[in-house]
Structure formats: structure tokens, C-alpha cells
Amino acid sequence: MTDELQAASTDAPSQPVVNIRGDRVALGPLHRGLLPLIERWDNDFQTADLGGNDPRPHSAESIAAGWEPLLRGERPDWIGFAIYALPELRPIGITNVRDFSNPHGTAEFGITIGDVSDRGQGFGTEATRLLLDYAFTVLGVHNVWLDTPAYNVGAIRAYEKVGFREIGRRRGARTLAGKRYDVVLMDCIAGEFFPLATRVLLEIGDETAP
Numbered sequence: 001m002t003d004e005l006q007a008a009s010t011d012a013p014s015q016p017v018v019n020i021r022g023d024r025v026a027l028g029p030l031h032r033g034l035l036p037l038i039e040r041w042d043n044d045f046q047t048a049d050l051g052g053n054d055p056r057p058h059s060a061e062s063i064a065a066g067w068e069p070l071l072r073g074e075r076p077d078w079i080g081f082a083i084y085a086l087p088e089l090r091p092i093g094i095t096n097v098r099d100f101s102n103p104h105g106t107a108e109f110g111i112t113i114g115d116v117s118d119r120g121q122g123f124g125t126e127a128t129r130l131l132l133d134y135a136f137t138v139l140g141v142h143n144v145w146l147d148t149p150a151y152n153v154g155a156i157r158a159y160e161k162v163g164f165r166e167i168g169r170r171r172g173a174r175t176l177a178g179k180r181y182d183v184v185l186m187d188c189i190a191g192e193f194f195p196l197a198t199r200v201l202l203e204i205g206d207e208t209a210p
Helices: 003-011 032-042 045-050 060-071 123-137 153-162
Strands: 025-029 078-085 090-098 106-113 143-149 165-176 179-189
Touching: 025 123, 032 045, 032 060, 032 090, 045 143, 078 123, 090 123, 106 123, 123 143, 123 153, 143 153, 143 165, 153 179
Parallel strands: 106 143
Antiparallel strands: 025 078, 078 090, 090 106, 143 179, 165 179
């Protein structure tokens, strides 16, 4: 077990709570035991850059200060989940939907798969499907959007697999190693979403009798 996972286990539940279970990943509540992992992920410059953030060092104190209000539920228009790889329920990332408390039925999506070794394996694609299903089914959102650097090709492919479409670009809005790149804008609407066979909530009449 890594030092981060050992530290995380101190404040983590003995068995992580799961809200939504897919085939390869599950989503569950965020908790303080994840903060050591988040500290490592946020300090990985490549991870930060692909997430659209400016790479810079983050202290444990600054990370805790930023996350504590969210963990306490003080931002009602932000819902986040930990992403766990199945079957061992190993924490591999975070995903969230935010700014959905508006009369237009729109929301913004975000996801981070923390370690390079966990990318390109379909974890992010399935986690995205699960969270979109939650947004459309539970929150009643109609349109979910995101933005990502144009060089984040793997993520763009994953987004397209679940129903996101490119809707525009902010030209030259991101720099990397002195070169300018576009920022790609994408959205997915409820009617174009490709869900998993098992939905977040069963429709009335779909319940299996005991």
C-alpha cells in the first residue's frame, strides 16, 4: 500500500460507501480520507494541466482548506463523487457535476483520474457515463457541458463515447511549453446520452420482485 493510501485509510470508512455501481467502477461520497491522494494528484503537473488547471505546488493545508467546504456540503450546486475501481474499491479519481441550480437545466461536468496508470483503461469513460446518468435522471438536467485542452485527446475520445459533442473552441486559449492550443467546448443532452444497461435509478415498473 502506498503512503497516500495508508494516510487516506486513517480517515476513510473501513468499507467505502458506494452510491452508484457500474461494471468496472463505482461512485461514492467524498471523504477526508481522500485528501492525501488529492494532494498527490493536484501536485502532479501533467494531471493538473490536462484538467485545465495551472500547474503549481499545493500544500496539504491549502488543499484541505479548499475541499473542506465541499465536504461539508456548503456549496449546494456542487455534487462530487469519489471514483473507485472494482472489485477492490480502490480510489482512482474524482468526478463532479456543478452549477445545476438554474432554471435552464444546464450543468458543468468535471473529472480527474489521478494516476497515469489508471488512464486509458475505460475507467474514466464509465465514470462519466455514471455521473451523466445521475445528472439527467436524478437532477433532471437537460444539458451538461465541459471544456478541455485540445491536446487532451484521450479524454475527448472518452467524452465522445458517452454522447458529448464538440460545440466550439476558444482559439489559442491555452498555452503549453510556449505553444498555443485551442480549448475544446463540448456538451451532451439527455436525448443523446449513451447510458449503461443498468441505470442509476430504475424506472417505475422495472423493480425486480423479491
